Amino acid sequence: MDFCEITTETLDVGAIARRVVPANCGAIVTLDGFVRQITKGRETLYLEYEGYEPMALKEMEKLVAQVKTEFEIENVGIVHRLGKLEIGETSVVISVAAPHRRHAFAACEWLIKELKRTVPIWKKEVYADGEVWVEGENAKN
């Protein structure tokens, strides 16, 4: 089963990974993105994620459709969390199951790269002395 979800709930990485398991696969590769304490030497207090939800889900679903044509994989799950996230909390989980793990690694890496480029979600980093909406480096188009 493939799935794309956006939620404000805490993400259980192991449980999400297990939802992509088909019978003929023996390996899942999972990317667990979480809130860093230190970014470029500056200490973050917490993050605030905001998304253009219906478009974000559409873009995530496009990535899933594309990754399945370009890599030999079985199932993909992408879950992104929105709202206020404390240090260390998981913001995004991408799990890929494949018969051959090489394809699972390649597909998972491609998905996080593309998600950061195309899916309309933004994060605000909140510091002790201010806050800033992060603008991505890799603009779409």
Add this chain to the structure above:
Amino acid sequence: MDFCEITTETLDVGAIARRVVPANCGAIVTLDGFVRQITKGRETLYLEYEGYEPMALKEMEKLVAQVKTEFEIENVGIVHRLGKLEIGETSVVISVAAPHRRHAFAACEWLIKELKRTVPIWKKEVYADGEVWVEGENAKN
């Protein structure tokens, strides 16, 4: 913190992944290897893993030392389970945290490939009509 462990207990993939998190990293890549239901068209009932435990731990620790010299990563965790494992249960978890996710993907992929080649652990596949100790394809040396 790096760690190598061998256990007969159930593996909590998410919890293992979180133990490799340093403050300057924002991504963990995790390989979750588990018991496939179907291998080469044949249905497995369950697996039995056996290890040469002290040597397996030494070999795992060598892999950790080597991966940290060859890839720009912060922390590595490897946990392998032994004993009887049912379909879908996790047999091995490898988690890598790195400042840049590209290195985490590459290191995690290298680690599972090397673990399957050098760490003295064996699995017996048990079918409805027999059982077989699996012999690896990639012999050491």
Add this chain to the structure above:
Amino acid sequence: MKVQVLFFGATAEETGEREIEVSLAENIQANEAFAEIVGKYPRLKSHKLLFAINQEYASGDEIVKDGDELAIFTAVSGG
């Protein structure tokens, strides 16, 4: 004709708006429509902006239609 325009994150902060209704000329192209809207909010000009129509990234030459949902936002930073 009227369209809805959505702002998120930095663009919501710069405009002080999350959603506005805008009147546009019929048969206007996307690039002209977005230029017109951005023109009303000078603080947006310091950002690299992305544009969407009906929840899809917009191509500059497509025609905006009555009732469309437009969105203006900065380069995404999820993950």
Add this chain to the structure above:
Amino acid sequence: MKVQVLFFGATAEETGEREIEVSLAENIQANEAFAEIVGKYPRLKSHKLLFAINQEYASGDEIVKDGDELAIFTAVSGG
């Protein structure tokens, strides 16, 4: 001199042993020592075998010492 020899998985099954004690000539090289031990268990010959001394993969020319822990096993299949 005496050494311990450990078997695992397929080699334990083929020999019917998990651990044995073996007497070897002094100053024997690893490849000769393992050939001598494997020679006692013809069923091992159908397998590609790996050898370890004191929990390290053995090099063929190292000298086996009294009290060493030897191990004979098939290509590993963990993961």
